[in-house]
Amino acid sequence: MLFKRWKIFAVFVLALAGCLWHENEFSSAADDEAYLPLDDSEYPYAGIPRLVLETENFREIRNRSTKIPARLQIYGKDSPESEIFELTVRGRGNSTYNAPKYGMKIKFSKTVKLFDMPEENEWALRSCYGDKTLLRDYLMSRLGHWLGVKFTPKMQFVELYLNREYKGVYLLTESIKIGKNRVNIPKTENSFLLEKEDPKKVDDPYFKTRDGNLIHIKSPKNPSRENISVVKQHLNLFENYLHRRDFWGEDSIAHWLDIDDFLAYYWVQEFAKNEDGKFTRSVYFYWIQGGTIHFGPLWDFDLGFGNQSRKQFRPAENWFIRNYRWNKYILADSTMNQLAADYWKAHRETFxxxxxxxxxxxxxxxxxxxxxxxxxxxxxxxxxxxxxxxxxxxxxxxxxxxxxxxxxxxxxxxxxxx
Structure with missing residues (x-):
């Protein structure tokens, strides 16, 4: 028991806090408690921070839309290392949503600074359930930062205790949103943060392009029909352009696509052979009306670096990402293909x-x-x-x-x- 070294008074406070919590006095308990209880007798401290998370009335988190009031505290080896934060928590994720070890999204009642990440109020807790190394998303984050892929999310390994039960190793991850310390673009009705979605789960609002790509508008949150029409028309025109196969005339591809952003983003996806990155889902890009399309941030690599959802083994050899959708057309151009080769040669030591x-x-x-x-x-x-x-x-x-x-x-x- 972690608290056996604490003073008798602290143990008394702990017992009292537990009683207050179970009696549903959620708000008043948060003011009186010094810490949330943590029993690590079965799963001892392992050298990374512990997040102690308790929901109101110990409610289960199995819903992506219901925001449940909760409290959270960060623990080190022997004691708390933060105040008790108030927040809401809900389920998150696609394929792992119904897994025994599931992901969550947390939103604090105020902006907070967690570990070495800039101050914000929203984070994701990624379960890594489909990745037996527990490392793949973290590898993506490191590589993205080293290569300068814009707005690559920062991450921190933690162990999670939820409602006094050990839940395992998670990645506390910066969520993807427009903001000063996230995707730092103007937050206006003409700035679009977009995600290529899978037909199995498409979040509103979304639209389908002329090539059949389902695009979720992540921001602005409640776009007007006019704004949806603007971004849809632009992506349709871009797809028309890609089918022309003539990128370097008067209407250069550089007028449509930020080439440097695309190459950095592409190579992380290609190097990992990321299953979702072949323009399936969790492919993010942003566009400000009047400007170029920018790829990024990077997200979701549990099906990369040799892992896959199908039984067939994915070999390390052969091209992958460049064979699909927009990437196929962009890299079919000899000049773009050479630029991609030059990028690899210039950054191979980073990989x-x-x-x-x-x-x-x-x-x-x-x-x-x-x-x-x-x-x-x-x-x-x-x-x-x-x-x-x-x-x-x-x-x-x-x-x-x-x-x-x-x-x-x-x-x-x-x-x-x-």
Missing amino acids: RALIDSIPLYKKQIEKAAKNDFKRWPILDNAFTWALRHSYKSHDEAVDSMTVWTKRRFDWIDENVSK
């Missing part, structure tokens, strides 16, 4: 550095991973979505991903200019 960093990131969560797979013994599960490979240990899962990523690097290096 190599990511591989070299995997042991460091693995070490950061080594003890926490033992807790996680004790709570969720899925390492040998090869029959559920995204859990297609069976491993004897977390070490084996990480080693397998590392070998795949090295092979991917070597194949691209040998074939990038062919």
Whole structure:
């Protein structure tokens, strides 16, 4: 028990706080408590921060729309390291939404600064349930920051205790939204933050382009019909342009697309062979009326770096992202293809550095991973979505991903200019 070293008075406060909480005096309890209770006797401290999250009346979180009042506190090894924050929490995610270990979205009642991330009020808690290394999204974030992919979300590994139950290793992640410390573009009716969606789950408001791509308008929140028409017409014209296959005349592709942003975004997706990144879903881009289309931020890489949702193994060899939708047309152009090759050659050492960093990131969560797979013994599960490979240990899962990523690097290096 974490609190056995605390003073008798603190233990008394803890017991009293628990009583207050169960008696549903949610607001008054938040004012009186010094800390939220944490019992880590079964899942001991593992070297990363712990988030203690308690919902009002211990309500379950199984809904993406219902915002449940809650409180949260950050713990270090022996004691709390933050005040008790008031917030709301709801479910989040697509394929992992109904998984035993599910994702959440949290929104604080005020802006707060968490770890080394800028002050904000919204974050996502990513469960990493479909990734037995627990590392893939974090790898994407590191690579995106090193390459300068705009607005790549910052992340922090944490262990989550929800309603006094251990829930495992999560990634506390900056959510994607327009804001000074997120996607820093003007928040006007003519600034559009967009997401390519999957037909299985399309959030309103959305529209379909001439090529059949479903586009969710993430911002502005409540666009008028006129504004939806403006952005839809622009993307339709862009798709018409892509089908022309003539990018370098008077109407250059640089008038339509920010090439530098596209190349950085493309190479992270291609290097990881990200299943969602082939213009399936979780592909973000933004456009300000009168300007160019910018790709980013990066998001959702649990089906990258050798992992996939289908039983067929995805080899490290061969091109992937460039074979689909907009990417197919853009990179079919010989000049764009050469620019992509030049980008790889100029940044290849950055991609190599990511591989070299995997042991460091693995070490950061080594003890926490033992807790996680004790709570969720899925390492040998090869029959559920995204859990297609069976491993004897977390070490084996990480080693397998590392070998795949090295092979991917070597194949691209040998074939990038062919």
